[in-house]
């Protein structure tokens with residue numbers, strides 16, 4: 415008699431796995447017909463779920479059936495080619511398969527010794543990205559720096575701030591906590607993750623100075639320099655500056671050379687956050703966005719935004735890995751091993767906050783190999799060209815104005831008749847389910863954002879979106 419077990423056998427896995435893969439392939443084939451923004455009301459998904467968990471094992475077919483009935487209506491389809499909201503979080507076949515393999519191997523790569531391939535593939539792929547993106551060579555593992563995969567840009571920026579804090583206080587903050595005198599700087603357009611980092615790192619949100627921006631929403635270096643001088647005069651300790659390549663609101667590009675020079679002259683850690691827009695540097699013609707990166711101490715960008723690698727996958731580079739490792743390394747006895755003691759290996763647990771880590775480099779490796787550099791460049795260029803075409807259409811329609819420079823794949827625009835009309839327009843479009851876009855406020859005014867970056871978006875989708883926007887605007891009346 416077979417031993418009692420509730421586990422899925424390899425044969426069952428083979429069968430259900432095929433069903434699941436078929437479901438996913440069908441989903442991608444049919445995704446365009448689904449309303450992009452989920453139309454459920456709060457609580458509606460939970461109402462369809464039983465109050466108690468099943469006592470007896472359920473058939474896998476029943477579980478799969480509930481994906482359609484219960485889950486899909488509550489999904490906003492980030493992988494729809496009609497998704498133009500926020501910044502993208504695009505996925506692709508090779509990335510999904512790489513992630514599946516990572517789940518299947520189920521390794522925990524905290525130390526080199528706990529799965530050497532997890533560490534070495536990660537180091538290798540992050541080294542590949544340096545020339546692929548034209549990043550400074552100091553970020554290579556063969557230099558004093560190196561790269562690591564983290565869950566998000568938020569975590570990377572926090573780690574950068576922690577390393578900067580320890581460098582500035584000669585490791586006394588780790589031992590005794592902060593004394594309230596450290597001051598960090600970013601622009602008033604920077605992502606909220608920088609403020610969160612200041613809160614979590616014990617710097618305090620009030621000790622993060624939000625530097626004013628110019629007409630293009632880029633940080634004013636002269637205001638930064640002035641603020642640093644004032645803070646020094648007041649007996650405070652400036653230690654960290656975060657600049658953004660492609661702000662979330664409007665895709666503004668902070669002037670890295672000027673900011674980096676101020677950091678160098680004042681001995682401040684210079685961090686660069688290029689969460690989405692960093693991917694544009696795959697194409698040599700867009701590398702100008704990161705001019706000045708040679709002055710940076712750390713750099714972060716998200717393949718999980720625009721590089722066809724499903725969430726989560728963030729790349730974090732430092733110029734001086736010792737500064738990062740000395741900040742985050744603690745070695746309890748139970749993690750000691752010969753490889754670590756030899757000093758010949760990277761133990762990536764020392765490069766971020768969690769101990770445990772997934773084999774995330776697999777999906778990035780799959781993506782880079784499947785597309786090739788050429789394929790990635792092709793699709794990034796195409797996204798940018800589509801956004802630029804959309805920009806032209808907006809310019810030609812006198813009812814709209816362009817609200818910010820659009821150097822890459824984000825167009826910020828608004829109806830000339832004021833906030834209420836813009837909000838109404840956006841809500842109508844999103845309720846239609848035919849496309850999804852979101853808003854921001856620029857100079858206090860409600861502004862629509864149209865970002866082209868979903869994997870399967872083509873010219874047809876962008877044109878359809880623009881026509882839908884025009885049709886909805888006709889209904890609003892107002893400016894002709």
Ligand SMILES: Cc1ncc(COP(=O)(O)O)c(C=O)c1O
Nearest residue numbers: 501566567568605607662687689
């Ligand atoms: C400029 C910028 N930085 C940081 C983030 C945060 O990214 P993550 O979700 O990876 O923490 C975003 C997200 O949109 C962003 O646009």
